[in-house]
Amino acid sequence: MARHSGELARKWREVSNSKKTPPEYDQNNSLLTLPRTILNAFTGQKVEGVNKQLLELVQEASRVLLLIVDSLGLNLVVKGGLSSLIKDSSYSTYLTSTVPSTTATAIASLATGEPPLLHLSLGYKMYLKEVGAIIKPLKFSPVIGGPHESLREAGVSISLNPCKTVFERLSTSGIKCYYVGPQSIGDTTYTRSFTKGATFIESISLEDTLTLALKALKKSNETLVYAYWDKLDKLSHEYGPFSKPVEYLLTGFEKVLTELLRDLRQVKNSVLIVTSDHGQISLRGGKRIFLTEVLGFLENLYMPPYGESRFLYLHVKKEKKFLEIFKTYLEPFAELYRISDILHLFAPEKKRTPENVETFLDHAGTHALIPRENNVLIYPYAKRDLEFDLKGHHGGLSPHEMLIPLIIFVNQ
Structure with a gap:
């Protein structure tokens, strides 16, 4: 098991010079394995695509918190980001994102445990055959413009998700499920589609997100909480993934997460899983x-x-x-x-x-x-x-x- 940032760095050196990194579906090393393994751990039912090492760590837990840090790429971690957290972790390794490596696609896979070909959330801009238009699914609006949820306001009422969510599947077994995320995404068609079966809790900051997630985790003896934080993605787009603002943000994030871990020790049989939806590449020098x-x-x-x-x-x-x-x-x-x-x-x-x-x-x-x-x-x-x-x-x-x-x- 890779337990220190040095081992992750060695893995990064193995692949960082390659031009392409495909999703490792068959090795159960893509982010699809997270919801599948969580489902197996809670229900005991055999599920395809489970990561055995991860299952060993979570199968005895009755409370699981999955923290999704938007744009936290392995490239940031191997440069020293979160080094003390990784050193103190029970287990650390890498996963591959979806194709495309973008929020609309990866979050859908984390919510369903299914690959893009099945859940059909194919990018920031996608062709929605049902309405005969190219739309922005996260905003549920036409690609040419319009306010958020303008398609819903125009009377378009559909689900963007043809698959069952992990929350729906766990809820039938009596597992309480919660999803903590920014206010801006709370009442949207995309969020409704991919959090079905979970109670959505709106948050306004990292500190608020973690506080609400911890509170939700304690509500039942068997609980799954997804928490999503998007500030890193915004700064990485604006300044670049290796910029000073990103470095400062990660430093603060590590300190806040250390405090969360201290409080989490009071929650018996709990597991915190930290991951991301994708990384980012610097566009410096690109065309x-x-x-x-x-x-x-x-x-x-x-x-x-x-x-x-x-x-x-x-x-x-x-x-x-x-x-x-x-x-x-x-x-x-x-x-x-x-x-x-x-x-x-x-x-x-x-x-x-x-x-x-x-x-x-x-x-x-x-x-x-x-x-x-x-x-x-x-x-x-x-x-x-x-x-x-x-x-x-x-x-x-x-x-x-x-x-x-x-x-x-x-x-x-």
């Missing part, structure tokens, strides 16, 4: 490619591209013609794949059927355009998109985006 400037690009698509600026879905009209455009203008900056050739990124083979693959392709399109190195591909739906000035980003397949820590504290 920003505006796709509206690529001759013939949009004309050879059935609809504008969507997904992430680090992972784009395309509905290509004529592959041969589009391939010519790609080779002429984009090949130095990105890679082009048929979606049908990279299904393994969205689900392990044993999870794929002709029916669910067909449904997935309806949502994902025909091709994926993935930037090389730390480039970004920007399709400006609105004028504000032309002012893209983020210093850090995610969504792609680099180790910086795909590798996240798993840190566990057992209190029995």
